[in-house]
Amino acid sequence: MQAKSNILAFDTSAAHCAAALLCDQTLVSERCEAMAKGQAEHLMPLLEELLRDARLNWRDLDAIGVGVGPGNFTGLRISVSAARGLAMGLNIPAVGVPCLEAQGFLGGDETPVISVSAAPRDQYYADLIQDGQGRGPKLLADNALPSYPTRAEPYVLGHRAEELGAMHGLQVIKPAFPLAEGIARLAMRRMRSTTDRPKPLYVRAADAAPPRDPAPVILP
Amino acid sequence: MWAGLIIHDQGCYLHSDDKATRQMTKTLTALGLESSCDDTAAAVVRLDADGPSILSSVVEGQTDLHALYGGVVPEIAARAHTEKLDYCIELALQNADMTLTDLDAIAVTAGPGLIGGVLSGVMCAKGLSAATGLPLIGVNHLAGHALTPRLTDQLQYPYLMLLVSGGHCQFLIVRSATDYTRLGGTIDDAPGEAFDKTARLLGLPQPGGPSVEQEALKGDPKRFAFPRPLLDRDGCDMSFSGLKTAVLRARDAVIAEHQGLPTKDRADLCAGFQAAVTDVLVEKTRRALRIYLDEKPDHPALAVAGGVAANQTIRTGLLHLTEQLNTRFVAPPLALCTDNAAMIAYAGAELFQLGHSDDLTLSARPRWPLDQSSAPMLGFGKKGAKA
Numbered sequence: 001m002q003a004k005s006n007i008l009a010f011d012t013s014a015a016h017c018a019a020a021l022l023c024d025q026t027l028v029s030e031r032c033e034a035m036a037k038g039q040a041e042h043l044m045p046l047l048e049e050l051l052r053d054a055r056l057n058w059r060d061l062d063a064i065g066v067g068v069g070p071g072n073f074t075g076l077r078i079s080v081s082a083a084r085g086l087a088m089g090l091n092i093p094a095v096g097v098p099c100l101e102a103q104g105f106l107g108g109d110e111t112p113v114i115s116v117s118a119a120p121r122d123q124y125y126a127d128l129i130q131d132g133q134g135r136g137p138k139l140l141a142d143n144a145l146p147s148y149p150t151r152a153e154p155y156v157l158g159h160r161a162e163e164l165g166a167m168h169g170l171q172v173i174k175p176a177f178p179l180a181e182g183i184a185r186l187a188m189r190r191m192r193s194t195t196d197r198p199k200p201l202y203v204r205a206a207d208a209a210p211p212r213d214p215a216p217v218i219l220p
Numbered sequence: 221m222w223a224g225l226i227i228h229d230q231g232c233y234l235h236s237d238d239k240a241t242r243q244m245t246k247t248l249t250a251l252g253l254e255s256s257c258d259d260t261a262a263a264v265v266r267l268d269a270d271g272p273s274i275l276s277s278v279v280e281g282q283t284d285l286h287a288l289y290g291g292v293v294p295e296i297a298a299r300a301h302t303e304k305l306d307y308c309i310e311l312a313l314q315n316a317d318m319t320l321t322d323l324d325a326i327a328v329t330a331g332p333g334l335i336g337g338v339l340s341g342v343m344c345a346k347g348l349s350a351a352t353g354l355p356l357i358g359v360n361h362l363a364g365h366a367l368t369p370r371l372t373d374q375l376q377y378p379y380l381m382l383l384v385s386g387g388h389c390q391f392l393i394v395r396s397a398t399d400y401t402r403l404g405g406t407i408d409d410a411p412g413e414a415f416d417k418t419a420r421l422l423g424l425p426q427p428g429g430p431s432v433e434q435e436a437l438k439g440d441p442k443r444f445a446f447p448r449p450l451l452d453r454d455g456c457d458m459s460f461s462g463l464k465t466a467v468l469r470a471r472d473a474v475i476a477e478h479q480g481l482p483t484k485d486r487a488d489l490c491a492g493f494q495a496a497v498t499d500v501l502v503e504k505t506r507r508a509l510r511i512y513l514d515e516k517p518d519h520p521a522l523a524v525a526g527g528v529a530a531n532q533t534i535r536t537g538l539l540h541l542t543e544q545l546n547t548r549f550v551a552p553p554l555a556l557c558t559d560n561a562a563m564i565a566y567a568g569a570e571l572f573q574l575g576h577s578d579d580l581t582l583s584a585r586p587r588w589p590l591d592q593s594s595a596p597m598l599g600f601g602k603k604g605a606k607a
Contacts, residue, residue, distance in 0.1 A: 040339055040342065040343060040583065040584060041581045041582075041583055042581075044346050044580035044581070045580055045581060047350075048350070048580070058351050073295065073298070074298075074335075074336060077298060077299075077302045077339060077340050077343070078339060078343050079343075080302055081302050081305070081339070081340040081341075081342075081343035082343040082346060082347040084305070084306045084347065085343065085346065085347020085348040085350075085351070086347035086348075087306075087347075088306050088309065088310070088320075088347070088351070089320060089347060089348040089350070090351040197303075197306065199302070199303050200299070200302065202299070206293060206295035206299060208293040208295065208296060209289070210288055210289055210290065211289065211290040211291075213420075213421075215420070215423035216422065216423050216471065216480065216481040217475075217479075217480040217481065218423050218480065218482075218486065219478060219479075219480035219481060219482040220483060
């Protein structure tokens with residue numbers, strides 16, 4: 001069995017500021033505030049509120065869980081940077097949890113699930129979650145779904161799940177936990193095996209192109 | 221009896237918490253974080269009775285990451301800062317032979333700059349501050365540069381500062397860590413950006429400052445008569461974007477004539493460009509100095525900061541000017557002229573001594589003028605003044 005632990009998890013990968021505090025497998029406190037901007041200002045006070053509710057101090061935490069995306073690039077950096085600062089300051093692990101894995105986490109490992117979230121310009125991110133692990137999120141469009149061999153017919157959940165499920169003949173289910181709680185529960189499972197520091201899961205490369213004007217031919 | 225008391229006192233003193241000792245000797249140790257452009261940096265600076273000292277300064281550059289694109293790509297910079305900053309902090313603490321518990325404050329660049337990178341630094345600093353209970357101080361990046369001569373030379377207020385880099389160009393009378401008068405600055409690009417662009421146009425490596433300067437040594441500064449923008453106008457404002465276009469036109473004329481760019485012509489273009497930048501900076505500095513010296517400061521001084529201040533031709537021009545005007549000239553070493561975190565730690569320490577600190581709602585600001593009373597620099601050029 002797992003040792004007693006207090007996990008604080010948070011996520012700003014989309015237009016929200018979400019956080020959950022998990023003490024020994026029990027959800028103690030949770031918040032999800034919708035906001036299009038201002039996450040950088042709201043996040044830390046929100047976390048302190050959760051701790052206050054539970055009468056805990058920062059020092060009582062055993063691990064940080066953080067949603068690493070995919071999602072809004074700036075949002076991912078807000079949470080990941082805060083998580084890394086907290087982890088260093090508290091000398092505890094920060095566990096980066098992919099958001100689609102957290103959304104598709106049903107509490108056990110058995111059921112394969114296609115977890116979907118919104119992406120810009122009518123696209124979406126999707127990943128197949130099986131045995132508690134994702135295969136790696138893909139950026140998709142035009143109603144496509146990632147195809148991987150699975151033990152059983154996967155469920156589909158998340159963004160546009162009804163529509164995609166109907167189109168692909170897959171059964172739709174609801175997420176078992178709110179996003180931040182899913183992150184906290186996976187972080188708790190992984191806190192002793194994670195060694196890498198959290199980093200954003202961008203999926204998309206940075207939008208940059210070499211300059212158009214070529215360098216001149218240099219004559220001796 | 222007395223002797224016993226004194227010994228007891230000393231015992232307490234030696235075994236007491238470090239913080240109490242520091243307060244008695246008024247020592248202040250600050251960690252600084254900087255991530256506003258393309259350098260990820262962390263540093264530890266200490267202030268005590270003997271003045272400031274830099275205990276460590278780590279700067280992790282990103283030149284290689286941006287080389288392909290001929291300029292800093294904000295998204296690439298932000299990604300790198302997010303994943304490097306905590307490692308830089310660990311190294312800075314290690315180099316200073318310290319742990320977080322030895323610190324009194326955490327200072328972080330909260331703007332102006334590329335917002336993605338600034339945000340990463342601010343959030344990391346908030347995490348550290350929340351976790352350790354150490355005070356958090358949001359520092360204006362420009363204040364970091366502007367106060368550097370106090371860190372390096374303990375310069376006394378008020379002094380005139382020419383801040384001239386790849387992202388900034390302005391004259392400031394520095395009166396205290398919180399009181400600045402902006403006399404003028406560029407209305408479009410910063411000279412450092414013009415150096416980079418010129419290097420790109422002429423097939424020289426980035427960063428353009430050193431490569432154009434090197435090439436200019438071999439060239440004739442008089443052959444190409446490049447414009448000296450805004451010299452015909454009163455005041456201390458400058459403009460460098462037209463100069464980039466002038467270099468492009470002159471280059472294209474040479475290429476049209478020779479079906480390529482001969483190295484001799486390239487050297488002449490570099491020398492002519494550098495001479496134009498130098499003339500503008502020196503003449504505008506003369507005007508700024510006149511305004512500053514009218515205030516009859518006790519210890520008149522001109523200080524420079526920013527990467528462009530490393531250019532020897534510009535530096536020599538400014539040195540001669542200050543000699544003519546009986547003003548001290550202070551140019552910090554290059555490593556403290558370009559972006560670094562020691563300047564942020566130092567500025568944070570000065571602010572903290574004045575009673576400033578921020579709470580965990582601290583914002584990252586893409587634009588943040590030091591002199592709040594000067595006219596906003598919006599409305600010039602395509603997107604407003606960039607520097």
